[in-house]
Amino acid sequence: MADLTDLGVAAIRDGVRSGAFSAVEVADAFIVKVAKAKPLNAFLVETPDAALAAARAADTARAAGETLKPLAGVPIGMKDLFCTKGVATTAASHILEGFVPTYESTVSQNLWDAGAGMLGKLNMDQFAMGSSNETSAFGNVISPWRRPGSDAPLAPGGSSGGSSSAVAAGLCPGATGTDTGGSIRQPAAFTGISGIKPTYGRCSRWGTIAFASSLDQAGPMARDVRDCAILLEAMAGFDAKDATSLRQDVPRWEAGLSGSLAGKRVGVPKEYRVDGMPEEIEALWQAGIDWLRDAGAEIVDVSLPHTKYALPAYYIIAPAEASSNLARYDGVRYGLRELPEGAGLQDMYAATRAAGFGPEVKRRIMIGTYVLSAGFYDAYYTQAQKVRTLIARDFERAWESCDVLLTPTAPSAAFALGEKSADPIAMYLNDVFTVPSSLAGLPAMSVPGGLDKQGLPLGLQIIGKPLDEQGVLNAGLAIEQRAGFTARPQTWW
Amino acid sequence: MTESSYRIQGATGEWEVVIGLEVHAQVTSNAKLFSGAATAFGAEPNTQVSLVDAAMPGMLPVPNMECIRQAVRTGMAIDAEINRWSRFDRKNYFYADLPQGYQISQLYHPLVGEGAIEISPDDKNPDATKTIGVERIHVEQDAGKLMHDQHPTRSYVDLNRSGVALMEIVSRPDMRSPAEAGAYLRKLRAILRYVGSCDGNMEEGSMRADVNVSVRKPGDDLGTRTETKNVNSVRFVMAAIEYEAKRQVELIEDGGRVVQETRLFNVESGTTRSMRSKEDAHDYRYFPDPDLLPLELDEAFLAACRASLPELPDAKRKRYEALGISAYQADVLTAEVEAARWFDALLEAGAKPVAAANWTTSELFGALNRGGHDIAQSPVSPAQAAELLALVADGTLSGSLAKQVFEVMLETGDAPAKIVEDRGLKQTSDTGAIEAVIAEVIAKNPNQLAQYRGGKETLFGFFVGQTMKAMGGKANPAVVNDLLKKALS
Numbered sequence: 010m011a012d013l014t015d016l017g018v019a020a021i022r023d024g025v026r027s028g029a030f031s032a033v034e035v036a037d038a039f040i041v042k043v044a045k046a047k048p049l050n051a052f053l054v055e056t057p058d059a060a061l062a063a064a065r066a067a068d069t070a071r072a073a074g075e076t077l078k079p080l081a082g083v084p085i086g087m088k089d090l091f092c093t094k095g096v097a098t099t100a101a102s103h104i105l106e107g108f109v110p111t112y113e114s115t116v117s118q119n120l121w122d123a124g125a126g127m128l129g130k131l132n133m134d135q136f137a138m139g140s141s142n143e144t145s146a147f148g149n150v151i152s153p154w155r156r157p158g159s160d161a162p163l164a165p166g167g168s169s170g171g172s173s174s175a176v177a178a179g180l181c182p183g184a185t186g187t188d189t190g191g192s193i194r195q196p197a198a199f200t201g202i203s204g205i206k207p208t209y210g211r212c213s214r215w216g217t218i219a220f221a222s223s224l225d226q227a228g229p230m231a232r233d234v235r236d237c238a239i240l241l242e243a244m245a246g247f248d249a250k251d252a253t254s255l256r257q258d259v260p261r262w263e264a265g266l267s268g269s270l271a272g273k274r275v276g277v278p279k280e281y282r283v284d285g286m287p288e289e290i291e292a293l294w295q296a297g298i299d300w301l302r303d304a305g306a307e308i309v310d311v312s313l314p315h316t317k318y319a320l321p322a323y324y325i326i327a328p329a330e331a332s333s334n335l336a337r338y339d340g341v342r343y344g345l346r347e348l349p350e351g352a353g354l355q356d357m358y359a360a361t362r363a364a365g366f367g368p369e370v371k372r373r374i375m376i377g378t379y380v381l382s383a384g385f386y387d388a389y390y391t392q393a394q395k396v397r398t399l400i401a402r403d404f405e406r407a408w409e410s411c412d413v414l415l416t417p418t419a420p421s422a423a424f425a426l427g428e429k430s431a432d433p434i435a436m437y438l439n440d441v442f443t444v445p446s447s448l449a450g451l452p453a454m455s456v457p458g459g460l461d462k463q464g465l466p467l468g469l470q471i472i473g474k475p476l477d478e479q480g481v482l483n484a485g486l487a488i489e490q491r492a493g494f495t496a497r498p499q500t501w502w
Numbered sequence: 503m504t505e506s507s508y509r510i511q512g513a514t515g516e517w518e519v520v521i522g523l524e525v526h527a528q529v530t531s532n533a534k535l536f537s538g539a540a541t542a543f544g545a546e547p548n549t550q551v552s553l554v555d556a557a558m559p560g561m562l563p564v565p566n567m568e569c570i571r572q573a574v575r576t577g578m579a580i581d582a583e584i585n586r587w588s589r590f591d592r593k594n595y596f597y598a599d600l601p602q603g604y605q606i607s608q609l610y611h612p613l614v615g616e617g618a619i620e621i622s623p624d625d626k627n628p629d630a631t632k633t634i635g636v637e638r639i640h641v642e643q644d645a646g647k648l649m650h651d652q653h654p655t656r657s658y659v660d661l662n663r664s665g666v667a668l669m670e671i672v673s674r675p676d677m678r679s680p681a682e683a684g685a686y687l688r689k690l691r692a693i694l695r696y697v698g699s700c701d702g703n704m705e706e707g708s709m710r711a712d713v714n715v716s717v718r719k720p721g722d723d724l725g726t727r728t729e730t731k732n733v734n735s736v737r738f739v740m741a742a743i744e745y746e747a748k749r750q751v752e753l754i755e756d757g758g759r760v761v762q763e764t765r766l767f768n769v770e771s772g773t774t775r776s777m778r779s780k781e782d783a784h785d786y787r788y789f790p791d792p793d794l795l796p797l798e799l800d801e802a803f804l805a806a807c808r809a810s811l812p813e814l815p816d817a818k819r820k821r822y823e824a825l826g827i828s829a830y831q832a833d834v835l836t837a838e839v840e841a842a843r844w845f846d847a848l849l850e851a852g853a854k855p856v857a858a859a860n861w862t863t864s865e866l867f868g869a870l871n872r873g874g875h876d877i878a879q880s881p882v883s884p885a886q887a888a889e890l891l892a893l894v895a896d897g898t899l900s901g902s903l904a905k906q907v908f909e910v911m912l913e914t915g916d917a918p919a920k921i922v923e924d925r926g927l928k929q930t931s932d933t934g935a936i937e938a939v940i941a942e943v944i945a946k947n948p949n950q951l952a953q954y955r956g957g958k959e960t961l962f963g964f965f966v967g968q969t970m971k972a973m974g975g976k977a978n979p980a981v982v983n984d985l986l987k988k989a990l991s
Contacts, residue, residue, distance in 0.1 A: 092560045105559065112553060114560060214793075216560040222792035252564045252794050330792050333594050336603020337557040341659065354657075358596055381594070381787035390789060 013038040018083050018183045018236035019263075025067055025082030032064035032071075032082030036126060039084050043128055043180045048502040050148050051165075051175040053089050054097055055129040060084045063126025078124030080243055086175045086184035089130040090137055091117045091227070092216040096127075100218045101145040102135045104365025105344040114216025115248045116185065116227045123243035128181050131171030135367045136335065137192055137220040140439040142170030143430045144369040152200055152423055153178035153498035156463045163423045163465070166196025172230045173200040177498060183231035183240050187217060189224045190323050191419075191443025194455035197230055198418035198468025201457045201496060203485065204230035205237045208476050209450030210255035213248030219334040221327035222253075224447050234456060234485040238262040241478065257476065265479045268487040271305035275484065276411030280316035281442055283420065289461045290417045297415050297458055297469040297488055304487035309411050313403040318396045319445040324437060325380050325393035326448070331370075332377025338365060372433065401449040408474050413484045416442050418455040418468035446472045456485040457494040466496065506623065506632075508679030510717065512751045518720045519747040520727070521683050521713065522675035523739070525690060526668045527576075527700040528644070528708035529569045535643050535667035536563030536606060543706050547649070547660035555665040557601035562793050565590075569667035570797065572699035573613050573641045574807045576669060579697045579814055580636055582617025584804060588640075589796045594787040598659050599646040607642035607670075609788045613797065614639035619673075619693070620816060621685040628819070628833035634686050635674030644668050669700065675714065675724065680740035687711065687736045688837070692815050695839045710734045713767075715746040716760070725750070726760040730774050733767050742767045746774050818842055825855035831863050840877045841867075844884055851888030854895060861891060865905070869912055882911050890918040898922065900929050900979055931978040933985060936969070939977075940989045943968045954990060965990065 013035050016024065025032045040057040067081035092098045092110035099105040113121070121127070135144040141164035142150040152165040152174055165174040169186030173196035176184050186193035188206035197204030205228045212227040219225060229240030242262055248254040277298060282291075302308050340346035340361030347360035366374070380389035407414065419439055429435045446453040452475075455468040469488055473481035510517040534541060537554035554561045577584050589611040592604040617636040622628040646664035650657050671690065677683045691709060694700040702709050711734075716727035730746060733739045750760050763779040813821070815836045822832035836842045841862075848858050866887065870877060890907060893899045899907060899922065910921045922928050930936070943965060944951055954961040969982050 092558075098559070100559070108559070110559070112558070214560075215562050218559045219793075250564060251562050329789060333592050333604050333787070333789070336594060336596065337559070337601060339596060339598075339603060341598050342556055342601060343558070354598055355596075378787065381789050383785045383787075386787075386789070 014042050014179045016182060017232045018080070018239050021083050021182055022080065022239070025071065026077055028071070032067035033061065035082055036060045036064035036084050039128055039181055043175075046175075046178060046180050046502055049151050049153060049174050049178055049180075051132055051150050051171040051178070051180060052086070052129040053099065053101065053132050053147055053171070056096060056127050059096070060126040060128045063121070063124065067124055078122075079239070080120065081124035083124070083183070084126045084128045084181060085120065085240070086128050086131045086172060086181040087117055088169055088172050088185045088187060089133055090187050090218045091185060092218065093117055093127070093130065096130060098130065098218070099146075100136045101133045101147055102338075102365065102367065102370065103146045103345055104338045104362070108344045110216075112216060115213035115250065116217060116244045118216075119246060120185070120240075120243050125243065131169075131175055131184060133171050134168035134192075134369070136218065136331070136370050137168040137187055137189055137225075138331070138369050138373055139167040140164075140191070140195060140436050141424070141426065141429065142167045143426060144367050146367055149426055150174045151426070153500075153502070154200060154423060154465055155498070155501060156465065161425045164199065164426055164428075166199035166419075166423065168192040169196050169204070169230060173197055173202060173204075176200070176202045176230050176232060178500075178502070179497075183229055183236050185227060185240075185244065186230045187220075187225055187227050188443075188447065189220050189226075189327060190447045191440045193228045193230055194443050194453060194468070194470055195419045195439060197455040198457070198470075199423040199466065201466030201494065201498075202230055202232055203234050203237050203454065203456045203489070204228060205241060205454035205478065205481065205485075206447070206452065207241060207245060207478050208255065208452045210253050211245045211257070211452075211478070213246070213251040213254050215248055215250040221330040222334060223330060224327060234454075234482055234489050235263060235266060237454065237485075238266060238482050255476075260479060262479055262482055265483075266486055267483050268490045269305055270301060270484060270487050273306045273413070273480070273484070274309050274411040275301045275306045276309050276311035276407050276414045278311050278313045278316065278407070278414055278416060280313050281416045283441065286417075286420055287461070290420065290467060293458045293467050293469065294415070294417050296492075300488050300491035301415060301484060303491060306484075306487075311407045311411055311414070313400075313407060313445065315396060315399045315403050316445055319400050319448055320437065320441055322393040322396035322400070323440070323444040323448060324376070325389050326397065328373040328377035329381050329390055330377070332374045332381065335366075335370070335374055338362065340365075369433075397448045400445050404446075404449045404451060404472075412474070412477075413480050414472040415484070416470045416472065418442060418470040422461045422463065422465040422467055442470060451475060452478045452481045454481050454485050456488050456492070458488065458492050459494060460496055464496075466494075506678035506682055508681065509720075510747055510751045513755050516720060517717045517747070517751045519678060519743065520675050520716045520718065520724060521677035521679075521743055522727075523673045523677070523683060523686060523714070524712040525671040525673075525687070526710050526712075527671060527694055527702070529572045529641070529667035529669055530698060530700055531566060531568045531572065531667055533566050533568070534665040535566055535569050535641065537665050539665065541666050543708070545662055547658070547662060549662065551661040551664065555601065555661055557603070563606060563791070565794065565797065566667065569641060570613065570799075571803075571807055572697075573639060573669050574799070574804065575697050575811060576671075576694060576699045577614030577617060577639050578808055578811055579693050580617035580619050582636060582639065583615035584799070585611065585613055585615055586799045586804070587611065587796055588613045590791045590794045591788045592791045595784045597645070598657065599648050599661075599664070601646070601661065601664060605643050605645065606791055606794070608640035610790070611796075612638040612640035619686060619689055621682060621689045622833065623679070623682045623685040625833065626830070628829050632682065634676045634682075637672045637674055639669050639671050642668050642670060675716075675727075680743045683713070683743055684736050684740045687739060689815070692837060692839065696812055696814055698812075704734050704736070707734060711739050713739055713742050713746070715743055715750070717747050717750045717754070726762050728760065728763055728765050728774075730765045730767050731777065738767060738769060741772045742774055745772055749774070815842070822855070822859070827855055827859040831859045834863050834867075835859060838877070844877050844880065847884035848887055851885045853888040853891045857891055857895065858888075861887070865908055869908070873912070881915055882908070886911060886917060893918055893922065897931070897978065898928055900975075902975060903927050903929055926976075928976065929978050930973070930976050931981045933981060936973070936977055936981055936985050937989070939972045940965075940969055940982075940985055943972060944989060951990070962986070962990070
């Protein structure tokens, strides 16, 4: 039999349905592959029993002649930001070491209800703060990709780097990610896979550990656009437990997939042509434009004049919310508690948080605390919120002349671990193309477009109108059909 | 309007006291402001805590619209502006009783804006009123409670109250005396209880006040204020103001300066002491809660809130006065919502307003006081009382017989007609019988008769008493009077 781990979500689902193979065979194949991939450090917790239980349920249902659930027989990886009942959940931080939720996040529950099984919890940047996975308290994830002739470990992107690495290495056909300023799209681009962040409010945030509440959105990461559509259909949906959840039915995105863009207009925003952008990225962007024109779309130049203010606004708003969201990790009720001899309450807070949070998390808590402080609030937070409104307005204007926007996903291919970790600003610049659509709450996805001269994947980003995930997926599919991206990393682990 | 003449006599002359109150009132609701956990008072520690209240990772607040409804109704009851668009903010600080590390409150855009409460500082003269401005009402979460007496070296946390909905009702600095502050609190409490948005139970902590006090020479600008936190009875609020005003006057006259600070009231000594000064104040880093959308209320919601409001104390008092009830009695009858509801039921059962008010404020309230009962536990129902008053009105019972019947009603719970029947307490107007008794009384008291006829008219009362006594108290006093006058002349 062919290697079942070469199959994606749709192929596994269809194969289990048709009886080409059993769900248990699929689960076993991935469990073995996960177990052998320790050098990638993609999984924080492996849950083979959970994957097998879901697989057996699928096989039993099929044997009984029942209609199979949408994801029956499909094992997936779960980013460790999602609380999973009875399975340790840490957000890759020491401060949550030992924390085992008594509840299941809405997004993960939706996936289990759809028949998916859990292979394990995926490593990530600590509290989803980072673009390289170097901020994980449990060691960084390594990308399965390498530069030719080099053993230098590369960043899988972040913060959903465990997800990107695992999917790219074939450890799972799909995984969940979360995206606050690009945490699904940038790692997808770095590892040659697809990932979509839906409209803010499509996926419930209930049970997902918060980084920046007004920006956080869950989404799938998988090998192709169809697999993303299938997974997102299962993850999304209104949830009364999240006050920002959208009261919208979930469209049948997979059924609506079409790579023909006849009658569609694709906007190309000039402000994304930033100084110092590598020529290869420029060239890929042009190729993307040509592919979409070939798919029938009309290409239009658009302007998003406030783009350059997006990154600074994001690095005020996200840390501000994070500084408050992370106040609950205080050593009182769960997770780490550091109680030095004779310590009082304030000492316990200080010791616990000093020991529990990593340097990047501390940096953002301090930035957030500062920008919310009396005397600075208006100059930073209020100003950033105004910028956010202007950015959203930029997009609204753009929609008058186009249906989707095409941009590069990140300003570079994957960098080596350690290359940027000493310079937070250089690291933050990685988010320059993904942050504006996050601030505006728009659906956006990354699809692989090609390889750079070093043989590393590059991604193209499609940004859509609110609730128009279908338009984003279809444009992604049009690129996928023309880019012919079939490169896979060589197994070295 | 009345102006308070309350003044502190200092060494340098008279001082005026300026008072503002921030009242925290627990919203009556079965569930917390942002979670479904229960809110009953006195439950075992940590038995009314949801995952949201304990701020578990990934948990989110969802507004409980019943709490919002109650706050809106409260706003309407004080004629306040209701903001159709309001927003929740986070107030950030670390404390062990605050699991989230922030309190969800409303700083920038409160639910309820400007309103007013009319108070009557002098209960002897309820028509002398003064209007106290209410700046705003916002809704917010309560914190949990630390317990320091459970373990020699550790503190325990009870999260039952964590997340319970509070209304913060902020007055203008419009009060000028402890009496006005007391009247404001009593009136506010009455309104909350009429509306049903808060049980007003200060002992259980469902209503408590932060007391802002400053002093100035009459006519001067406002002085620096202090804030005495969490005072939990009307009496204590008045005592805190009195103490704090005197302290400030003495401080200033001794050459000191009042510092803006938070103070605590000591119940035993009746004094206040400094808790923290403005310099040590937290920077709460307020910002809009990104977990929650702005609260937008539509006309249908507001109309339903308005339609659900009961008759409020002022309107009820005026209605009673229009029925001929004295201002004082109307005020007494409307002060507590249960008493007012009881009295309304009495009127509905057909009792005549003035007689009913007299009887309720003297006989009923007196009996309840003696028995230590709330009106809710009254052994006599409004229907039974109406029956009793009807027996007086139709002449079946005299006032004193009615008192006797009422005593029996309190003991047995029997209907008045049955008591009258069983015990033969019916008043008699039978002139033949009364004349016979009068003849006997006169015959037995020749000396008194001679004195009376000799001009000592005060002895008339003596003959009335003797006649009533001989008739076992059952004679109609008016008939006795008439017949005696004839017999003695």
